[in-house]
Amino acid sequence: MICRVSKEIRWEMAHRLPFHDGVCRSLHGHSYRAVIEVEGETDDKGMVIDFQDIKDAADPLVMALDHSCAVDPTDRDTTEFLKTNGHKIFQFHTYSTAENLAAWILEQLKPSLCRSNITGLSVKIFETCTSAAHVTWSRDA
Numbered sequence: 020m021i022c023r024v025s026k027e028i029r030w031e032m033a034h035r036l037p038f039h040d041g042v043c044r045s046l047h048g049h050s051y052r053a054v055i056e057v058e059g060e061t062d063d064k065g066m067v068i069d070f071q072d073i074k075d076a077a078d079p080l081v082m083a084l085d086h087s088c089a090v091d092p093t094d095r096d097t098t099e100f101l102k103t104n105g106h107k108i109f110q111f112h113t114y115s116t117a118e119n120l121a122a123w124i125l126e127q128l129k130p131s132l133c134r135s136n137i138t139g140l141s142v143k144i145f146e147t148c149t150s151a152a153h154v155t156w157s158r159d160a
């Protein structure tokens with residue numbers, strides 16, 4: 020039987036989008052929420068994957084992100100200020116949009132979650148209560 024299971028993770032993080040023409044250019048924070056969904060064939064006990072395995076895979080990511088300020092390589096002034104003043108930084112390889120964060124989390128989770136019975140993986144990040152970015156991976160694609 021093919022089934023989808025999901026686990027939710029949460030973290031608090033500051034960021035800014037230096038390229039943005041509106042309010043997202045300013046340093047601000049979000050209470051992020053992400054739903055990690057794993058699709059696959061159930062085993063002989065009726066499980067796709069243990070929820071604890073999803074949590075174990077996601078915990079290091081939450082540890083890195085939580086109460087940090089995400090900075091991108093173009094934002095040298097902000098990075099310098101945060102480092103100088105001892106703030107926790109999450110050095111991201113690109114802009115910290117919800118789309119980019121979702122794609123990064125998905126890539127980080129793939130090695131440990133995409134086992135032989137797994138056919139799909141998705142990460143949906145809610146940056147606010149009403150705004151989300153959703154990325155998916157499928158074994159068929």
Ligand SMILES: [Zn+2]
Pocket residue numbers: 034043047048049146
């Ligand atoms: Zn934002």
